[in-house]
Amino acid sequence: MRKLIYGMNLSLDGYIAAPGDDIDWSVPSDELFQFWSGRLLATDLTLYGGKLWRTMSSYWPTGDQQPDATPAEIEFARRWRDMAKVVFSSTVDTVDWNTRLVTGDAVAEITRLKAEDGGPMDIGGATLAGAAMRAGLIDEYVLATAPVLVGGGTPFFTALDNWVNLNLVETRTLPDGVVLTRYETRR
Numbered sequence: 001m002r003k004l005i006y007g008m009n010l011s012l013d014g015y016i017a018a019p020g021d022d023i024d025w026s027v028p029s030d031e032l033f034q035f036w037s038g039r040l041l042a043t044d045l046t047l048y049g050g051k052l053w054r055t056m057s058s059y060w061p062t063g064d065q066q067p068d069a070t071p072a073e074i075e076f077a078r079r080w081r082d083m084a085k086v087v088f089s090s091t092v093d094t095v096d097w098n099t100r101l102v103t104g105d106a107v108a109e110i111t112r113l114k115a116e117d118g119g120p121m122d123i124g125g126a127t128l129a130g131a132a133m134r135a136g137l138i139d140e141y142v143l144a145t146a147p148v149l150v151g152g153g154t155p156f157f158t159a160l161d162n163w164v165n166l167n168l169v170e171t172r173t174l175p176d177g178v179v180l181t182r183y184e185t186r187r
Contacts, residue, residue, distance in 0.1 A: 001114060002044070002115075002117075002119065004110065004137050004138055005122050005123070005138075005139065005140040005142060006122075006129045006132070006142070007039065007122065007124075007140075007141065007143065007144070008142075008143075009023075009144045009146060009178075010026075010144065010146070011025065011145070011148050011153075012145055013149045013151065014155055015153040015155055015156065016126055016154050016156050018153040019150075019152050019153050020153075021051075022150075022153070025146060028178075030072070032144055032174055032176070032180075033072055033073075033076075034072060035144070035180060036076075037072055037075065037076045039142070040076060040079055040080065042120060043083065043122045044084070044119030044120055045084045046084075046085045046086075046121070046123075047085075047086050047088065047113075047123040047124070047128065048085060048086070048087045048088070049087075049088055049089065049124070049125025049126070049128035049129070050087065050088070050090075050091050050092045050125070051125060051127075052125035052128075053087045053089065053092060056080070057097070060080040063080070064078055081098065084098055085097070085098060085099040086099065086101075086102055086109075087101050088103075088106040089101065089102075090103050106131055107131055107135045110123070111135070111137065114137060123138070126155065126156070130157075133158050133164070134158060136185075138185060140169075140184050142181075143156070143180070143181045143182075145180075145181065146177070146178050147177040147178070165185070166184065166185060167186055169182045169183065169184050
């Protein structure tokens, strides 16, 4: 059975985007970018909601060809293009770069994917992750909490019907004040 991991940058008050989908406050330092790149290398399959897919696919397919691309960005772009991805959306029409589109029941498909043999799966996008969270499918939460309060926007966590008990498995503070925490779901 695969492990499902939900991780993103978030503000101290719990948002992955400020009002108006503003993510300018969450530009990662080199060290944080290396952390996320390492996670990408350890991931077998990434699941995206439509909005996050549009953001990622607007840059990373050619991120390694940008004149100012760092070696880390070049490696990330190449890995991102090559890795298997699934986009869950009713508003995205086409996908590319080793990606397949699912327009039906996301929770049923994520449940099916989890039951397969294979390495870890990452899930991104607040709406998609929220559905998986409410269904009890998330095995690990990875939070890169930035020292900023944005006052509103898109929350990292969704409203839940039941408590989810977690075990802290890692805490690390980066030089720019971002605190990385990893929690595993207690089953």
